[in-house]
Each structure stands twice: as structure tokens, then as C-alpha cells.
Amino acid sequence: xxxxxxxxxxxxxxxxxxxxxxxxxxxxxxxxxxxxxxxxxxxxxxxxxxxxxxxxxxxxxxxxxxxxxxxxxxxxxxxxxxxxxxxxxxxxxxxxxxxxxxxxxxx
Amino acid sequence: xxxxxxxxxxxxxxxxxxxxxxxxxxxxxxxxxxxxxxxxxxxxxxxxxxxxxxxxxxxxxxxxxxxxxxxxxxxxxxxxxxxxxxxxxxxxxxxxxxxxxxxxxxxxxxxxxxxxx
Numbered sequence: 001x002x003x004x005x006x007x008x009x010x011x012x013x014x015x016x017x018x019x020x021x022x023x024x025x026x027x028x029x030x031x032x033x034x035x036x037x038x039x040x041x042x043x044x045x046x047x048x049x050x051x052x053x054x055x056x057x058x059x060x061x062x063x064x065x066x067x068x069x070x071x072x073x074x075x076x077x078x079x080x081x082x083x084x085x086x087x088x089x090x091x092x093x094x095x096x097x098x099x100x101x102x103x104x105x106x107x
Numbered sequence: 108x109x110x111x112x113x114x115x116x117x118x119x120x121x122x123x124x125x126x127x128x129x130x131x132x133x134x135x136x137x138x139x140x141x142x143x144x145x146x147x148x149x150x151x152x153x154x155x156x157x158x159x160x161x162x163x164x165x166x167x168x169x170x171x172x173x174x175x176x177x178x179x180x181x182x183x184x185x186x187x188x189x190x191x192x193x194x195x196x197x198x199x200x201x202x203x204x205x206x207x208x209x210x211x212x213x214x215x216x217x218x219x220x221x222x223x224x
Contacts, residue, residue, distance in 0.1 A: 001169065032209050036152075043202055043217055044144075044152065049210035087152055091209050094157060094166035096142065101151040 002026050004090055006099025012107040013078055021073045021102045023088035028068045032092035035064055035073045038101075039084045047086075048073060078104075109134035111203055113215040119222050124191040127218045129203030136184035137161035140206040143177060143188040145199040146217075157206065158186060193222045 003026040013019050023033065031051035036044035046055045048064035051071055061076040075082055083106050088099040114128040129141060142157040156167035160179035167175055176189045186203055198221050205213040 034209050034211060036211075038152075043214035044204075044211075045214075046210060046212045049212075050208065053210075055210070055212060089152075089154075089211070091206060091211075095168045096154040096157075098144075098152045098154060 001095045002029060002090055002092065002097055004088055004097045004099040006088055006102060008102060009100060010103045010105065012105050014107045015078050015080060017078045019075050019078060019104065021086055021088075023066075023071045023073075023099045025069045025071075025090055025092075029090045029092035031067045032090055033064075033066070033071050034089050034091070035062075036087045036089060037082075037084045038087065044087065080106075109205060109213045111205065111213055111215040113201075113203060113218045116219040117221070119193050119220065121194055121222055121224055123193050124189060125193060125220050126187055126189040127201050127203075127220070129186045129188070129215050131184040131186075131205070137179075137181050141177075141179065141186040142204050142206055142211070143175075143186075144202045144204060146202070147196070147199040150199075155188065155201075160186065190220075193220075195222050198222045 005024045033051045035048040038044045047062050052064045063074050065072045086102045110132050112130050119125050137160040140157045140159045143155040156177045158165040158177045158179050165177045179186045200217040202217050203215040204211045
């Protein structure tokens with residue numbers, strides 16, 4: 001199975017900061033990767049699909065990049081509502097795999 | 108817009124089975140795969156398996172092979188996930204999600220399954 005290594009596992013940042021989260025796949029997955037935001041008690045919410053496409057309704061401060069094995073989620077200017085846990089998910093081929101998650105906390 | 112509505116919370120004894128449903132409304136059900144994902148308390152997301160309703164073909168994560176069965180009823184636009192031989196470690200929230208080319212924009216609300224003697 002393809003392993004997804006996500007880093008960092010946690011991140012402390014301030015409102016207005018620029019933050020970057022990365023996921024590395026153990027083998028090439030083209031651009032078959034999505035980024036999800038999850039808040040406590042809620043289902044994951046899609047932010048980015050196909051590695052770099054912004055989901056409708058998601059603020060433009062979120063962006064994704066990468067292809068093959070290395071992927072990045074960037075939040076250009078953190079807002080209070082962005083403090084949450086973020087996951088990458090590869091759906092190149094089953095079995096699909098999530099990254100371990102990045103908990104973004106307020107500094 | 109597709110909505111996925113899951114069945115309610117369950118409390119099960121160790122060794123028993125649970126079957127969680129996921130009913131789709133507002134869109135085409137059969138053409139897109141439905142995946143099941145679980146999240147144990149305080150833990151990350153874990154993919155369990157998926158089914159393509161129009162084909163009736165299911166794939167499972169190795170970890171759950173032999174214990175999980177995912178099915179779909181096209182007539183009612185409902186997918187099911189049955190997990191057997193339950194143990195305390197299976198206590199988790201179980202989600203269904205619709206896959207559309209790396210765009211999993213539709214998720215169920217989650218179903219809490221508690222395994223306790």
C-alpha cells in the first residue's frame with residue numbers, strides 16, 4: 001500500500017501567518033491527492049482536489065501544489081476559523097491512504 | 108447536490124457485528140464509488156474500503172480484510188458497511204464519502220459505534 005507521510009504533525013501559528021503542510025507519497029500518485037480540513041465533531045471538509053484545484057466555496061487563501069510524490073498545502077494568511085486538523089488523502093489506487101494529520105493551533 | 112445521511116449511533120458487545128447505512132439523495136448514486144472511513148477517538152482518519160454501486164465491486168484495506176463487508180443497494184441509493192468480530196479498538200466514528208476523481212466533497216454526518224461489554 002502507498003504510505004503518505006505528512007508533516008508537521010502539529011503546528012503553532014498566529015492569525016495572519018503563512019503556513020505550509022507537506023505530504024510525501026511512498027510512490028508516484030500523479031496528482032490524485034486531496035486536502036481536507038476537520039474540526040472537532042465534524043466530518044472532513046474538502047479544500048483542494050487533484051492536488052491543486054480549489055474546491056468551490058473554499059477561500060482563495062488555501063492553495064495546493066505538487067505532483068508525483070511531493071505535495072504541499074499552503075494557507076497564505078491564517079484566519080481564526082482555520083485552526084483545525086488537516087489531512088491529505090491519496091486516491092490514486094485502492095487501498096487509499098490518509099496522511100497522519102496536522103493539528104494547527106493558535107500561538 | 109448530493110447528501111449522504113447515515114444511520115444512528117450503535118452500542119455493541121465485543122464479538123458482535125454492526126451494520127451502518129449511508130443513504131444518498133439528490134444525485135446519481137450508482138456511478139460513483141462510496142468509501143468508508145473511520146476515526147477512533149483522538150486519532151486520525153483511516154480508510155476502510157469502497158464500493159462502486161453500478162458494478163457491485165468492493166475493495167478493502169488489508170487491515171479489515173475478512174471482517175468488513177461493503178455493499179450497495181441501487182434501488183434505495185444506500186451503501187452499507189458491516190464490521191464483524193467487534194473489539195474495543197473498533198470504537199470509532201464511521202463516515203461514508205462519495206468519491207469523484209480525488210474530490211470527496213460529499214460526506215455523511217458520521218456514525219458513532221461504541222464497542223463495550
